[in-house]
Structure formats: structure tokens, C-alpha cells
């Protein structure tokens with residue numbers, strides 16, 4: 001698509017803008033409203049350390065913890081201020097042509113376009129399964145999400161590996177991978193030199209406001225990504241949060257949470273389907289892609305009732321009748337179902 005026909009405002013649209021304070025929030029995919037108590041306490045215990053610069057030793061310890069968690073080496077870990085920082089670094093790889101697989105999270109495309117990198121959109125049709133042939137041969141960078149926001153499609157790890165070509169780097173945005181029990185299709189532990197995996201602590205740990213994530217990849221690529229970065233890129237509390245959530249106990253907690261979420265998702269799919277809403281399935285992420293007869297109207301009706309859902313027409317390949325909803329507990333889903341029913345869907 002020619003650069004002058006790309007709507008940058010649409011690419012920058014995210015669920016947080018759809019949810020106003022006080023609304024029942026199905027628009028943002030963060031789990032819960034705040035980090036768990038133990039994590040808050042751990043961060044609070046470090047508040048007095050804000051008076052000093054974060055040390056290289058602390059960052060190294062966090063990198064070691066992340067490396068152990070993913071069965072990698074510490075120099076295969078680059079700590080980030082959120083996955084969003086990782087997307088902003090991608091232009092440093094100086095790709096000749098970047099292919100972004102859609103429908104998917106739009107920040108990587110925006111970051112690449114804003115840096116002047118030529119971008120080819122690979123727009124998958126329902127059921128949104130990966131098709132290696134659809135990726136242009138000339139693409140030396142391919143970016144995709146797994147599980148994919150907003151379709152909730154979980155691509156098999158081997159389907160992603162099938163995109164590998166000499167001279168090509170593949171970036172897998174696994175911001176939601178820890179919401180899938182056992183992380184079966186994650187490439188986080190794969191040491192292949194052309195695979196870069198991006199992880200986020202935002203969603204599962206309700207840490208959107210702290211900005212924490214990391215890249216996993218070959219040291220040579222990580223060095224290129226980090227080149228030119230400001231000194232002290234992460235603060236003390238960010239490093240502490242990354243360290244804390246990489247512990248075996250935290251990983252086990254995330255996995256239990258993922259199991260609960262999967263049960264909630266199954267129940268939610270059944271209830272929405274019974275209402276006559278089309279839910280894209282199978283779904284493996286902590287959100288569902290819906291298709292209804294008049295998405296715009298339903299979204300407004302729900303907003304009038306104090307319920308925020310994510311418009312999905314800002315995702316390339318989707319239209320105004322697509323909406324995305326986070327998987328939530330039974331009480332919240334009761335309210336959503338009642339509100340959809342009152343709209344006469």
C-alpha cells in the first residue's frame with residue numbers, strides 16, 4: 001500500500017482509547033486492574049532505591065533470570081521498556097523490505113513506516129492461518145504476533161519456522177504467549193539466529209504503566225537493536241519487575257492464570273455464540289474477535305451502557321463489523337451479554 005494512503009492515526013489506535021474511566025472494560029487486554037499484591041509489595045520495597053541510578057549488576061541479574069526462565073543464555077536477552085520499545089528498535093536492523101502479517105497489532109508497522117522502512121502488508125483471510133507463500137520473497141524482515149491480537153489465532157511454531165529464508169529475520173511478538181497454558185507454540189527457547197522473540201509483562205501482570213518487556217534472540221542482532229540507545233534505559237522498578245516475574249513461582253502463577261482464562265474463554269464463546277454473535281474460533285489468546293451485523297452501532301450501544309469494547313476496523317484486513325473483547329469473568333460477561341441482548345443483536 002502506498003505510504004500516502006496509510007492512515008497513521010488508525011495504526012496508532014489502541015484499546016486504551018476505547019475505554020473511558022469508569023466503564024466496564026472489555027477493550028484493553030490487560031488482566032486485572034493492578035498487579036498482584038505480592039508484586040506490588042516487591043516493587044514498593046524498592047521505592048527508596050529511586051534515589052540512585054539503576055546498576056548494571058541489577059540489569060544483569062534480571063537478564064540471567066529471564067534467560068533461565070526461557071532456557072536461553074543471558075546475552076540472548078535484551079531488557080526493554082515494554083514490547084513497544086522493541087518495535088521502535090526494529091528499523092535499526094535496516095531492512096530493505098519489512099513484511100507485516102495482518103490482521104495484527106499495528107505498532108510494528110507504524111514504527112517501521114515512521115522510520116522510512118518500506119513495508120509490505122500480508123493480509124490473511126479468515127481463518128487467518130499463516131501462508132508462507134503470501135510473504136514476499138524479498139522481505140528480509142517478517143513481523144507477526146503469536147497468539148495474534150486481535151484474531152486470537154495461535155500459529156503452530158513450525159508454521160512460523162516455515163517463513164525462514166536465508167538473509168531474513170523473523171520477529172514474533174509473543175506479548176500474549178504467557179496467557180496460553182504451557183506456551184506450546186512459543187519460540188522463546190529457540191536459539192535460531194534469525195528468530196527474534198518479543199515478550200511483554202504488561203498483560204498478564206497488569207503492568208501497563210511500568211513498561212516492561214524483553215527481546216530474546218542472537219546476541220549479534222540484539223546488539224544492533226540496542227545500538228544508539230540511551231544510557232540507563234530501564235529504571236530500578238522496571239528491572240525489579242522483570243526479575244520478579246521471571247521466577248519459577250511467578251511463571252507457575254501465570255500458567256495457572258492461563259488455565260483459568262482458557263475456561264473463561266470457552267464459557268464466553270458459548271454465551272456469545274448463543275446470542276447470535278460470530279466469534280472467531282479456535283481462539284487461544286485472552287481476547288476474542290467478534291463479527292456482528294452492525295459493529296459500529298453495537299459499540300455505541302454498549303458504550304451508552306458503560307461497556308467498552310475495542311473497535312477492530314483499525315486492524316488491516318478487518319472492518320467496522322469486527323469488534324474485539326477481552327476474556328473476562330462470569331459477572332462481567334453477564335453484563336456484556338445483557339447489554340448485547342438489549343441491543344437486539
Ligand SMILES: Cc1ncc(COP(=O)(O)O)c(C=O)c1O
Pocket residue numbers: 014081082083084085105145149173175176199200201202208211212213
Ligand atoms: C500484540 C501486542 N504486542 C505488544 C503490545 C505492547 O506491549 P507493551 O505494553 O509491552 O509495550 C501490545 C499492547 O497492546 C499488544 O497488543
